Amino acid sequence: MDLELLVNILDLAGTFAFALVGARIAADKGLDYGGIAFIAAVASLSGGTFRNILLGQRPPWVLYSWLFAGVAIAVLITLAMKRTTPVGRFALTLDTIGLAVCSVSGAQFALTHGAPFLAAVFLGLIGAVTGGLLRDVLCQVEPVLLHRETIGTSCLAGSFVYVTGDSLGANSGILALVSGLVVVLVRELSIRFDWHLPKVGIR
């Protein structure tokens, strides 16, 4: 499978998912149309932007203008729904899909641009979690979506599986699928069973 195409398709899917969740949270917080579009853009585009800049590349949205369409459609859907009910299970699922997709696309992008093993693993993580982090900071929310340790751990696991598989010569299409499933699985299980990482001094 063409790796550049794989990254592009995954980026568009991830952009749409993150923009939809971001627009929804912004609408819930009572922001106006401009604020909703701003949060949707930050939530969906900042992860790839940061990842690319760290690798000395231009952001995805400078390279591919069609990514703006993913954001615009997500914003229009949110405005058309005119709802302000709390973010629910559907948004949570979308968010998980976005995280899975961006962990894989980030790790692949880093490998394509010559990042060594560990750096590629962490660039996959950074590409996946940056958008949600900035979104929550800007919207000043701390909700279900912000099980940060769960998000970090699951994206790190998926990115690690992808980079490891790639270094072992695995088929990139199958590897992308498996790594994405690892992200989804770790996140879903940790939410269901309320897994947490331990803290220092509290036993």
Place this chain on the structure above:
Amino acid sequence: MDLELLVNILDLAGTFAFALVGARIAADKGLDYGGIAFIAAVASLSGGTFRNILLGQRPPWVLYSWLFAGVAIAVLITLAMKRTTPVGRFALTLDTIGLAVCSVSGAQFALTHGAPFLAAVFLGLIGAVTGGLLRDVLCQVEPVLLHRETIGTSCLAGSFVYVTGDSLGANSGILALVSGLVVVLVRELSIRFDWHLPKVGIR
């Protein structure tokens, strides 16, 4: 007109205007001399820095050391005035001029470095609003200057006019003037008539 020179002159004017407003707000918030210089530098230099990095270029202040003079003079003027009265109409006007100037220089810079249409429009916006956003976050203020939707809308309009005009082959000097006036006009009108973008669920 030489485009590189146009961008440089506009950047210096915008740097001075933003540094003066930033230093004034920092002084009003009771920061010491170091904090005032820091806020003035962030307010005036971060927009161009972010814009250039997104295009794979070094920040303006790494390329042109004389930009520091713009910041230093603005800080010295602020310290010499020794006043701590609230930021008034004059600072608001300076801020608007800075926004107009930076929207145009950002859009022109993006086009010069090969950004496509939509990316250039948004890079003009980013170059103009980043400094004020960081300034307000760091100073923890939410004053007259922070009609964010107004700022965003007016800079976006000016940047859009510039990029559109450029793609139609308009003279860049005249185009810079017209686009800057669009920013000033949209901002002044929206302040005078208290225009706001609508919100979801509130009709």
Place this chain on the structure above:
Amino acid sequence: MDLELLVNILDLAGTFAFALVGARIAADKGLDYGGIAFIAAVASLSGGTFRNILLGQRPPWVLYSWLFAGVAIAVLITLAMKRTTPVGRFALTLDTIGLAVCSVSGAQFALTHGAPFLAAVFLGLIGAVTGGLLRDVLCQVEPVLLHRETIGTSCLAGSFVYVTGDSLGANSGILALVSGLVVVLVRELSIRFDWHLPKVGIR
């Protein structure tokens, strides 16, 4: 002395010192293992990352994977200690060493990559203070470590001495030592004698 090697050794020492302080503060704030590792990484790696990106270079941790070892060892030491007592004199000293080391390595790195005088001075400052600033913002602390004006002034002094000495043709090994001592000295003296920069309007 090989300048590239000098920057690398200083970066590793600074990374370890900042990671240890960051991990300790995160543990004190009750963050879990993931949060401690995250804060340690941000505190120790973001300064060099920002510095390098501003110069159009990849971050140190993309270029040199062994920097992760510095962070990992600092985190493991923190977890093994299992203590949550407030950050004391030892961490403050470590922080000062990290600041001294990073001011020098940042200024040297900027000069190596063609930054002019003033830009190199400020890049030394940025490389030294960014990590601590982000660490404190993310941990929401405002403790002894956050004598920001002191930190800024001392790093600026050290960076200025380094860049000035380099432009005068001084030996880089000796210059690194002298500049580092300037940072330590200015910081220690300002803490001991409670030096502060003046504020506007308060006399």
